[in-house]
Amino acid sequence: MSERQYAAHVGLSRGAIQKAKTAGRLVLHEDGSIDAAASDKRRLETTDPSKTRKAPAPKLKPVPEAAVAAVGDTLREQGLSAPAVGGGTTFLQAKTANEVLKAQERRIRLQKLKGELVDRARAETLMFWLARDERDAWVTWPARVAALMAAELGTETAAMQKVLEAHVRAHLEELAQPRIAL
Known part of the structure; x- marks a missing residue:
């Protein structure tokens, strides 16, 4: 040679x-x-x-399992193939997941700018006050209409108000059973 x-x-x-x-x-x-x-x-x-010169070993940082799982979840949400648990994620899969997440983030930001999305905490607060106002209106309703109903039926006003309040409170208790989890 x-x-x-x-x-x-x-x-x-x-x-x-x-x-x-x-x-x-x-x-x-x-x-x-x-x-x-x-x-x-x-x-x-x-x-x-x-x-002698040795080729430097690549310094790779370990990737947390949570990050790998998040990549798989993102890929599956988009209908793309995701690695099996513990099967390892390729660079291409991670890059694809990153691009998908960036696109989702941009879409959400655009929806906020257009006014299509609202702040969750603000929506929960508004729903709380709306529900409280509705409940208060129902609780005070028997006192407002008991005299009119008693006159139409020819019964005692206090008894009518007591019966109406009992039925309204029972109905409000039933309405309070389903809990909305956002």
Whole structure:
């Protein structure tokens, strides 16, 4: 092999091969070409391991399982194939999930700007006050109509109001049973 061919063979520069040749760490044929097999063996025996360059190991940070699970969830929500649990996520899948999340975030931001979305805390507060006003209206209704109903039926006003209040409170208790969970 020539110096260039041997340099490509071992992954070193031509200058490094020339230094090794000068230092006698290579086995040469009579015509000056390099005996690759014998030179590999001699270089291995004579080269100081502390002076060799090793390819740096890639420094990969571990990815939390929650992040990997979130990638899978996002992909599944969009109808795309997601890795099996513990199966590992490819870079392409993670990048696709990231792009999907960015698109969803932009869509939500646009809906907020258009006024199509409202703040959840504000909506819950408004619903609370609306429900309270409705309940208060029903609680005060028997006192307002008891006298009119008693006059139409020819009964005592206090008894009519007492019966109406009991039935309205029972009805409000029934209405309070289903809980809305947002």
